[in-house]
Each structure stands twice: as structure tokens, then as C-alpha cells.
Amino acid sequence: xxxxxxxxxxxxxxxxxxxxxxxxxxxxxxxxxxxxxxxxxxxxxxxxxxxxxxxxxxxxxxxxxxxxxxxxxxxxxxxxxxxxxxxxxxxxxxxxxxxxxxxxxxxxxxxxxxxxxxxxxxxxxxxxxxxxxxxxxxxxxxxxxxxxxxxxxxxxxxxxxxxxxxxxxxxxxxxxxxxxxxxxxxxxxxxxxxxxxxxxxxxxxxxxxxxxxxxxxxxxxxxxxxxxxxxxxxxxxxxxxxxxxxxxxxxxxxxxxxxxxxxxxxxxxxxxxxxxxxxxxxxxxxxxxxxxxxxxxxxxxxxxxxxxxxxxxxxxxxx
Amino acid sequence: xxxxxxxxxxxxxxxxxxxxxxxxxxxxxxxxxxxxxxxxxxxxxxxxxxxxxxxxxxxxxxxxxxxxxxxxxxxxxxxxxxxxxxxxxxxxxxxxxxxxxxxxxxxxxxxxxxxxxxxxxxxxxxxxxxxxxxxxxxxxxxxxxxxxxxxxxxxxxxxxxxxxxxxxxxxxxxxxxxxxxxxxxxxxxxxxxxxxxxxxxxxxxxxxxxxxxxxxxxxxxxxxxxxxxxxxxxxxxxxxxxxxxxxxxxxxxxxxxxxxxxxxxxxxxxxxxxxxxxxxxxxxxxxxxxx
Numbered sequence: 001x002x003x004x005x006x007x008x009x010x011x012x013x014x015x016x017x018x019x020x021x022x023x024x025x026x027x028x029x030x031x032x033x034x035x036x037x038x039x040x041x042x043x044x045x046x047x048x049x050x051x052x053x054x055x056x057x058x059x060x061x062x063x064x065x066x067x068x069x070x071x072x073x074x075x076x077x078x079x080x081x082x083x084x085x086x087x088x089x090x091x092x093x094x095x096x097x098x099x100x101x102x103x104x105x106x107x108x109x110x111x112x113x114x115x116x117x118x119x120x121x122x123x124x125x126x127x128x129x130x131x132x133x134x135x136x137x138x139x140x141x142x143x144x145x146x147x148x149x150x151x152x153x154x155x156x157x158x159x160x161x162x163x164x165x166x167x168x169x170x171x172x173x174x175x176x177x178x179x180x181x182x183x184x185x186x187x188x189x190x191x192x193x194x195x196x197x198x199x200x201x202x203x204x205x206x207x208x209x210x211x212x213x214x215x216x217x218x219x220x221x222x223x224x225x226x227x228x229x230x231x232x233x234x235x236x237x238x239x240x241x242x243x244x245x246x247x248x249x250x251x252x253x254x255x256x257x258x259x260x261x262x263x264x265x266x267x268x269x270x271x272x273x274x275x276x277x278x279x280x281x282x283x284x285x286x287x288x289x290x291x292x293x294x295x296x297x298x299x300x301x302x303x304x305x306x307x308x309x310x311x312x313x314x315x316x317x318x319x
Numbered sequence: 320x321x322x323x324x325x326x327x328x329x330x331x332x333x334x335x336x337x338x339x340x341x342x343x344x345x346x347x348x349x350x351x352x353x354x355x356x357x358x359x360x361x362x363x364x365x366x367x368x369x370x371x372x373x374x375x376x377x378x379x380x381x382x383x384x385x386x387x388x389x390x391x392x393x394x395x396x397x398x399x400x401x402x403x404x405x406x407x408x409x410x411x412x413x414x415x416x417x418x419x420x421x422x423x424x425x426x427x428x429x430x431x432x433x434x435x436x437x438x439x440x441x442x443x444x445x446x447x448x449x450x451x452x453x454x455x456x457x458x459x460x461x462x463x464x465x466x467x468x469x470x471x472x473x474x475x476x477x478x479x480x481x482x483x484x485x486x487x488x489x490x491x492x493x494x495x496x497x498x499x500x501x502x503x504x505x506x507x508x509x510x511x512x513x514x515x516x517x518x519x520x521x522x523x524x525x526x527x528x529x530x531x532x533x534x535x536x537x538x539x540x541x542x543x544x545x546x547x548x549x550x551x552x553x554x555x556x557x558x559x560x561x562x563x564x565x566x567x568x569x570x571x572x573x574x575x576x577x578x579x580x581x582x583x584x585x586x587x588x589x590x591x592x593x594x595x596x597x598x599x600x601x602x603x604x605x606x607x608x609x610x
Contacts (some may be wrong), residue, residue, distance in 0.1 A: 054418065105597070116595050121590050250419065286426055291427055
């Protein structure tokens with residue numbers, strides 16, 4: 001057993017027993033948020049990190065997932081676990097639509113970022129204007145506690161679900177790093193024309209990436225709605241989620257398997273520390289996030305994981 | 320069918336609204352045209368400028384229109400320093416990094432305002448805020464008329480700087496071919512910072528013209544940032560005339576959209592235009608770059 005596998009096993013075991021050690025609701029909530037954003041950061045990472053298509057509007061998939069499961073539950077009594085599947089499908093379809101339009105018309109770089117932002121805004125306005133989404137008032141998920149209803153009696157249940165999602169996201173990361181599909185995405189990121197010249201179907205690969213990324217975000221949306229039992233257009237489609245899921249992999253390490261998990265831990269850990277040190281002034285933790293983003297891009301473009309790699313392999317820093 | 324008596328005032332309202340959008344978009348299009356970067360901090364810098372005008376008025380009693388003399392140089396300096404010391408250094412020559420750094424700056428400015436000034440919406444009182452001008456077909460608030468004329472004036476000034484001065488010649492050279500410009504002795508980093516500074520200086524003017532009829536809050540940048548991008552993309556990135564025409568089109572779209580679809584849904588037309596333009600004609604209506 002290498003040191004790396006040993007470390008992974010210990011970390012996983014620690015994660016499994018955490019709820020028996022951590023008793024405060026506050027810290028359990030902290031762990032759940034960290035894991036949820038590690039998962040959703042990987043969702044963004046599939047498209048933004050591996051395939052190099054930076055999205056500024058990933059909330060569109062998150063919100064679509066949250067609204068899908070919640071509306072199906074309220075209107076048709078659909079079980080939220082099935083709702084989660086429906087959310088993945090719906091968000092995946094939205095991803096297919098946006099991806100088809102953007103990639104068919106050859107939008108790249110900043111233009112792609114702008115169009116995702118515009119789509120998120122269109123969805124926010126729509127959610128604000130219609131009856132069945134509850135308009136600006138939002139929707140409350142009816143309280144029916146029970147694990148079969150995806151409403152766990154304590155934070156422990158949500159914790160294990162978030163942990164399972166995080167493990168799933170790590171598996172997806174590992175798959176991307178070792179599969180032909182993942183290699184194609186990275187080739188597209190580095191040089192799309194060269195990748196196409198070598199026979200990679202860039203359009204199909206990017207489309208698959210945005211569908212996978214969207215479906216993952218959709219599941220995250222259902223998780224959020226079931227955990228907080230409330231959703232409104234600003235939470236669902238506003239810039240908050242879009243920005244946070246992009247920060248997480250950028251801070252941790254773009255296009256890496258462990259980047260989102262590391263990034264989420266650093267971002268939320270540091271955010272919490274900032275709140276403790278500077279008091280709970282609204283906005284101050286976000287000031288800190290912004291500074292962190294600028295500092296990372298300026299001094300550590302490879303993310304925290306780049307720092308770790310540099311320390312372990314001196315001389316191999318500039319790969 | 321809609322009566323002409325409703326439609327015409329809505330149209331004029333849209334044109335004056337569009338002039339304000341054009342003012343915000345002019346700086347953005349200059350920055351894009353020269354640096355080829357998308358400046359996400361544009362909306363939050365406008366918000367900071369609005370707070371500047373607000374505090375000059377409430378604290379020192381300076382009229383918002385008189386504040387132009389202070390705000391334009393102040394915003395120019397802020398933009399110059401920001402580009403020279405933060406954005407330029409962090410970009411490492413990649414567009415994607417610029418996008419992220421300006422996003423980071425936007426987050427910082429916006430939330431700093433939230434922490435310092437709270438989320439309250441603030442307005443100022445001026446004796447002329449409700450004065451109306453009779454245009455024959457409709458009554459328009461005086462500050463809107465002033466903003467309309469100012470938008471035309473700012474466009475003319477920008478055009479003059481770019482087309483007729485030595486600085487403008489250097490800016491055009493850098494916009495076209497930065498390596499070549501460096502070879503003939505132009506300080507490219509300085510020109511980048513100058514362009515960014517002039518672009519943000521436009522926001523100083525926009526803030527002074529906007530505040531008499533508008534409000535300021537930490538989130539006010541959001542109202543403008545996507546609309547400004549729409550205007551810029553619609554007009555053609557880097558084109559001043561495009562920004563002006565694009566501003567009018569978007570202003571009228573919003574005004575008529577609000578009339579036909581209601582306040583909430585009315586804005587959707589803007590974003591649908593934005594998406595359609597990005598997909599079908601990303602070079603915009605006047606897609607020539609600063610030439």
C-alpha cells in the first residue's frame with residue numbers, strides 16, 4: 001500500500017465516523033456545505049476545468065434541479081428521491097439545449113461565459129414571473145420528515161448523502177483522468193483545433209461534458225431544496241451559486257480530481273475563520289472570497305493542489 | 320392595438336433609458352476594444368462611483384452634475400491603478416484569468432459596499448429631479464434629457480480622443496497589434512492602463528448623470544452589468560457608435576417589453592436579444608474595432 005492509498009483510506013474512515021465525533025449542529029452544517037460544494041465544484045470542473053469551457057451561469061442547472069424535484073413533489077406527490085433523478089434529467093436537458101446552441105455556433109472563452117450568464121438570468125426572470133414556481137415568493141417544500149422522503153431527522157443523514165455525492169464526484173474525476181473521454185476533453189481545453197485535427201469530435205465531447213455537468217448540478221439543487229426546504233428565484237438562479245461553484249475548483253486546482261474537494265475545504269474553512277475573526281458583518285466573508293480568487297489567479301494559478309505538488313516534487317513545479 | 324399616445328411616450332422613455340445604458344456601455348466597449356478583455360468589474364465600479372456621488376452630495380452638498388469634475392478624474396485614477404497593479408499582473412496573458420480577476424474585483428467591491436453601507440437603497444434630493452420638459456409629444460424628466468445629451472457628448476469626446484489625439488493613435492496601435500506597437504516604442508502596459516482608466520472614467524460621468532433619477536445600493540451594479548454587456552455585444556465590441564445605437568435599441572426594447580409583458584417579464588427581451596446576437600452575429604451590428 002502506497003502512502004497515497006493509506007492517506008485516502010484514513011481520510012475516508014475519518015469522514016465516515018465524523019458524525020459520531022462532531023455533535024454540534026453548526027459544525028455538521030459546515031461539513032455538509034463543504035461536501036455539497038465539493039460535489040458541485042466537481043460538476044463545474046467537468047466542463048470548466050477538464051474541458052476548459054468556463055461557465056458563469058451554472059446556477060441554471062442547480063436551480064432547474066431544485067425547482068424540478070420541488071414542483072413535482074408539491075404538484076404530483078412525486079417522491080423526492082425520484083425527484084432527484086428527474087432533476088438530473090431536467091438539468092441535463094437544459095445543459096443539452098445550452099450546449100447545443102453555444103457549441104454549434106462556435107462560442108468559446110468569454111462569449112461562452114457571457115451566454116451562460118444570460119441564460120441563468122432568463123431563467124431567473126421566468127421563475128420570478130410564473131405561478132407554478134411561486135414567483136418571487138418562492139416555494140416551501142412540505143415538511144414530512146423521514147429518510148424515504150429525503151428529509152432526514154438529523155443532520156447526520158444529509159451528511160452521509162453529501163459524502164456519498166462527494167465520493168461519486170471523486171469517482172467521476174478519476175474516470176475523467178483515466179478515460180479516453182477525459183483525455184479528449186483535456187485535448188479540447190489545450191487546443192481545440194489540434195484536437196479536432198487528431199480526430200476528436202469536439203462538439204460531441206463538449207456536449208456530453210455540459211450534460212454530465214448539468215445533471216450533477218441538478219442533483220445538487222434537489223439536495224439543497226430538501227435540506228433547506230425552501231427555494232426562490234434568487235437562490236436558484238442568482239449569481240451566488242454560479243460564483244461559488246466556480247471558485248471551488250479554481251482555488252483547489254482546475255481540472256484535477258481532488259481540486260474541488262480541497263478548494264471547498266479551503267474556501268469554507270477560510271470563510272468561517274474570517275467570520276470568526278472579523279465578526280458576522282454581512283458581505284465580509286464574500287469580500288474574503290473575492291480577495292482569495294484574485295490572489296489565487298495572481299500567485300497560484302494551479303490552485304492549492306499545485307502548491308502541494310510543488311512541495312512533494314521539487315523541480316517538477318512548472319509542468 | 321396600442322394607442323399612439325401610450326406608445327410614443329414609451330418609445331421616448333426607452334430612448335432616454337437607452338442613453339444611460341449607452342453611457343455605461345461606452346467605457347466597457349473601449350476596454351474590450353483595446354485590451355480584448357471582458358471587464359466583469361464594470362458594474363461594481365459604477366456602483367462605487369454612485370456611492371461617491373451620493374456622499375459628495377449628502378456630505379458636502381455638492382450638486383451631482385458639479386461632481387463630474389471630481390468623479391471623472393477619480394474613476395480614471397482608480398481604473399488606471401487597478402489595471403496596472405492588479406488585473407494586468409494577475410492575467411499572465413490569459414483572457415480567462417482576466418475574466419476571473421475582474422469577477423473577483425467585482426465581488427470585493429460589491430461586498431465591501433454591503434459591509435460598509437448596508438443593503439439600504441439610497442437616493443438624493445435635487446430641486447430639479449421632477450422638473451419636466453415638454454417635447455410636444457411627451458413630457459420627459461429634465462435629468463433624463465440631460466443624460467441623453469451627455470451620452471451623445473461623451474461618445475463625441477471618446478471618438479475625438481481615439482481618432483484625433485496622439486494618445487488615441489497609440490491606443491489604436493495597441494488594439495490592432497500589441498507586439499508591433501511595443502516594437503515602435505509604445506509603452507503597452509501604460510496604454511492598457513490608460514484605456515482602462517478612460518473606460519472607468521466614463522462610469523464617473525455616468526454615475527453623476529444617473530443619480531438624480533436613480534438610486535444606489537450595493538447590488539445596483541447587477542442592474543447594469545448584463546445590460547451593458549448586451550449593449551456592447553449588440554453594437555459590436557469596441558465600437559462607440561455601436562454602443563450608442565445598441566443602448567437605444569436595448570432601452571426601447573426594455574420600455575416596450577415592460578409595456579407589453581409587465582415589469583417582471585419585460586426585461587426578458589433584453590436577454591433574448593443578447594443570446595440571439597451572441598449566437599448569430601457575435602461581431603454585433605457595427606463590429607469594426609476602434610478604426
